[in-house]
Amino acid sequence: MAGNAPTGFRVELGERDPLVLDAGQKLGPFTMAYQTYGALNADKSNAVLVCHALTGDQFVLGKNPYTGRDGWWPLMIGPGLPLDTDRYFIICSNVLGGCMGTVGPKELDPKTGKPYGLGFPFITIADMVRAQAMLVDHLGIDQLFCVIGGSMGGMQVLEWAVSYPERVFTAVPIACATYHSAQNIAFHEVGRQAIFADPDWRGGSYLAEDTKPRRGLAVARMAAHITYLSEAALHEKFGRRLQHREQLIYDLEDLFAVESYLRHQGEAFVERFDANSYVYITRAMDYFDLAARHGGKLAEVFKDTKTRFCVISFTGDWLYPTSDNREIVRALNAVAANVSFVEVKSDKGHDAFLLNEPVMFDTLRGFLNGAARRRGLIR
């Protein structure tokens, strides 16, 4: 593996044994981009895999060289923090289908020499996890001390625990669900249709035609962004405050602060994210249904698991409400698995897992310290 200052680590995987996708195609060799933080110990027992959310990436700490923005989980990962980089070796890879270095629709298809576009094969959460397992193999790590992530990251955590139970010592799915609900599919479909409606999408081949569905992708992001917050958070943050104005105006300019904020979110997102990646990854989330893929009985999928679970939900999360998270807990309880569950009181909405939520940090610190003692990482 070669370090590379602007884009971090990249590795070619699947050259000999390609990744066999749920959709049937084989992928290999393919590039996986990832970051690591902290040091792997001698017996390789302190590795933590962090799984990112839909529009996240591998840059959990420091500057993201693609965007120039700070990493997305600085409150969780670092010296003395719950994912203590003095103790753990943190790995985070860009998901399959992503747009931050791992192979995805914006990368060149070796067969054509042009960006894949819609020629990229359809992927699932399980495919993402298989690709991550190949990376973990490559790093010579047999068992991960912890697999952790929120939202789509949490779906990957669940998939890890089910697909590779022996390789997951602890699993921390946060603000997620065992299947994508009708409402969540609906919101994703709105986003995709907004992208498809943009003539600059060009049937997915916009990169080859040197353009971008900027407006469609921005609308998709705006709609999604509302679902990441709570009504209370929006009320508190913006209410009916006007943007740079003393009184109502009667035109189509951004009048309310919440409108300006959303427009800005949409515009900023277009700079950092690929529209086709958005299409493929939302589709992967929509496909996700852990029980259906394993015979229909949720408890069965966790049967005989030895993994220790810590499930965390937030009261203000209406995208993956506590009831969704509780289904994970119920299934684990039904097979007498080792599981702790905390519903964190927060009015910050779904995105709370990215924010300063002391109860979440305290919960994780306690859970991970206990498990680290069991694993011999703390004497």
Add this chain to the structure above:
Amino acid sequence: MAGNAPTGFRVELGERDPLVLDAGQKLGPFTMAYQTYGALNADKSNAVLVCHALTGDQFVLGKNPYTGRDGWWPLMIGPGLPLDTDRYFIICSNVLGGCMGTVGPKELDPKTGKPYGLGFPFITIADMVRAQAMLVDHLGIDQLFCVIGGSMGGMQVLEWAVSYPERVFTAVPIACATYHSAQNIAFHEVGRQAIFADPDWRGGSYLAEDTKPRRGLAVARMAAHITYLSEAALHEKFGRRLQHREQLIYDLEDLFAVESYLRHQGEAFVERFDANSYVYITRAMDYFDLAARHGGKLAEVFKDTKTRFCVISFTGDWLYPTSDNREIVRALNAVAANVSFVEVKSDKGHDAFLLNEPVMFDTLRGFLNGAARRRGLIR
């Protein structure tokens, strides 16, 4: 007033005294399209004004000649129903800015001979109500027995009660709020941006250029439609059911039933609604803030009211949750107004007010019968 089979009644208003809009412009003469059901009694004391929601219209019963679809409130209005057409004279007018006959951005601007487009003046809920009051004047009615409506219709009801307290004997605001919240403004803004992003919008002048922002308007409708339902309703109605398929497919076709449903909703909406009307009316709703427009204290706006209120909310409504509706009740209680309040248990979401909700019907029947006795409509 002239009856006209395909489009119902139309009247020219504001020829002598134009409508002075909140934005400052004067409008007049302008066309108002409306329907009536039942007969006005001799002392004109049995008139009920029904106010329609964002994408509603004046055709509460029978066939809508524009769309060929059935009227939108057949469970509420008719012989023997809560709004009994054997007892009451029902009036419903298309709102100012609408697209079913009342003046709005799709109508011809007499100054240019072309559709108004963005040349149409910006409007508010109060403007809609002023226009309705001019219609009620035209019909020779001094006091309305009842003003009733859900969602944006409920906002008009509140505005009527505040702007014309002496003219409203009973007021029934359903599933609404005294101001449009940050989250609701946010969803509206997404819809508008989807329309603006469509190159066929042509800066609002699409009708003059003989086109339509079909895809943008469809996306706007899809996003909005999710907010009219509840997660429970979507789960029950669709869940993760596939559309015309036995198993998952890996392409971009509509895979899940909820996707097909939303796509259909979007496409059907484009046939019946004007994109600029959608822009103007959502903006009018965003402006709505009853307390702000009357000095900031909500209770003050209802001071000395003699109107009898019946406020109805639905447990599954997350667009105008019960907490929003309860603020109306609290303000009315603070001035010792005559108010009854019912929160109807329903998992059908915001659109419950349009659906078969027996508790809503029973509540209204009791409330209206009591008031009708007071008003001498029942001996």
